[in-house]
Amino acid sequence: MSQTPTARPSPAGSPAPRPPINLEGIYMNIPVLIARVRNNLLVANQIPPLRNLIANHAKEIIIFHARLGRGNPIINLPDVLNPTKKVGNSEAITTEQAFLASVQAGIAAARNTKPDPVLIANMQAKTAAARASPAAQAAANAAKANQAAAGTASTPGSAPGTPSPAPVGQPGQAQTPQQAAAAAQAAAAARAAAPQQPPPQQPPMSIAQVKELMALPTEQRNAKLEADAALRQRFVASCQFYQRRTQQVRTQQQPPPAAANVNAPKPQPPPPAQPVSTPTPPTGTASPATQTPAPQPAGAPQQPPPGPQQPQQPQQQQPPQPQQVQTPTTPAVVIPPRPVSPPPPPPPPPEPEPVRRKRKLREYAREQAPGLDLELGIDDLFSEVLDKLVDTVARDSVRLAAHRSSPRVELKDMAFVLEHYHDIVVPGFSAHVPKKVHNESEADRKKGRAVMRRAAGKRDDE
Structure with a gap:
């Protein structure tokens, strides 16, 4: 017999109604999403919807956080989320004037808005339900296991306390009290025998992933875990899981005599008993054989009598030696040493003069005429x-x-x-300045030349 459907089917030819969008939860996660964008932890295809949300609901986001008693989460947006700027191939969604007007309207409305205790309590309850502790999840899983075991109990012919390997009961059949008790006992035994692990919805991380997170600096790791609540919960649960598993393995590998050896050295302190048991030389005439030991209190440890029993003291002190060797039963965690950076290389030797001269000559030729070679x-x-x-x-x-x-x-x-x-x-x-020799010019030489008189001519009358 098939099970009746839980939801009412929609009429033929009409689409199924969509569930209402939880805008309050989205507004609540706006600061977390902005922090993830700043840390480059958000997927690229998630940024455009977030930009559209900030561009179209800036006023509502500011008012919602004012009702929670918080400040403005979009007062300082990264450039990737700024809807008034072009990001890659995505154009600006809105103008700067329209976006600033929406933000100013939200700030003005937030000044007159008081924190809403009912809304704060509801959001805290939703956050606590989303971030359930491992103990609460384990209890929920145990309750589900009890219901499954009660529904799939063993057949009437099976022995009480033995669970059936497969569900053979049908929904229409009634169970006897013996079958219900057997199913409950089987579920309790299965829970007790199963190792404690994180809930099946969040399987433990691999050792490589845990080591990768532990290798990060403390500030970077804390910022990454605070930005992603699911990653932080999974990381903490994985660390607890591996610690419990390591402790179980150590407990199983520990030999039984180790417990006796660990408890043995407590009531017996051999070093302080040696000076008390050392015999003193006799001062009287009585021989060591006739001396009687002094009475000791009931709670004091018994001391060996002096005399012939002294050679037995090394035999009584021998058992603590193997106890000291067997005490470190748990292996210590070996931390690998940090890699030491190699020393800096020595400076290169000076370049020989002939090699340097040739190199400089070629560089000079290339400077004068690029591409010129010798x-x-x-x-x-x-x-x-x-x-x-x-x-x-x-x-x-x-x-x-x-x-x-x-x-x-x-x-x-x-x-x-x-x-x-x-x-x-x-x-x-x-340089040496030579002595100046004055060379007369042609005009000076002509001026200094003697004037020669011409001979007078004869007169006509003579």
Whole structure:
């Protein structure tokens, strides 16, 4: 017999009615979504709907948070969520004037809005229901298991306390009290034998995922977990699950004699008992065999009597040695050392002068004419010319300074050699200023020339 449908079917030819949109829950999550956008944790296809919501419901969002006693969540939006700006291929949704007018209207209405205790209580209840604790989820799962076990109890011919491997009962059949009790006992035994795990709706994270989150810095990990409540709940439940599983494995691997060895050293302290049991030399005439031990209190540990029983003391102190070796039964967690950065490489050796000269010569040629290269061997020829030039200038400068009877070689000596021998003028160097010889110009020479008188001619009358 098929089960009757729980929902009323819609008339033929008409679409099924959609459930109402919970805008209050969306308004409540606006700050969380904005924080996730700032941390680059929101999927790209979720940003356009959020922009549309902020652009069309800015006033309602501000008023809703004012009713919760909170501030304006959209007072400082990221550029990705700003509906007045172009983001990638998405154009601006609204103008800046219209958006600012909507925000100003929401702020003005929020000033006259007081916190609503009923709304705050309802939202807190919804948040608590969405973030149920692991204990509450485990209790709910246990209740569901009891209902499933009661509905799928064993057949009347089976023994009490033994659950059936498959559901054989039908909805129309009534169960006897013995069957119900057997089903409840089977469900309780299954819950007790099953290891404690996170709820099946949120399976535990893998060890690699847990290690990846633990490797993040503390501030970044806390911000990531605060932005995503589901991830935080799953991470905490996974850590608790792995801790319980590790503790169960250690308990199963622990040998039974270890408990006795751990409890054994408590009532017996061997080091403080040694100085008390050391015998003192006899002061009287009585022999050690006739001496009687002094009476001890009832709660004090028994001490070996002096005399022939002294060789038994090393045998009584031997048992604590294996106890000290067997005490660390639980393995310690080994933390791998942090990788040490290698030392910086040593500085490169200085470049030889011939290699440096060739490199500079090629760089100079490329600066003067880009793409110009040197013929094979031309760099060596330039090096030889430079060496000879330096040698010649140095020798002539020294000889000139010696000719002047100067105590040192000066810059003017080198400048004089470069200018007169090699026709090279270096700006900034002062060479020997030669003595000026006044050469008269042609006009001056004509002016200074003696005036020669012409011979007088004979007169006609003579």
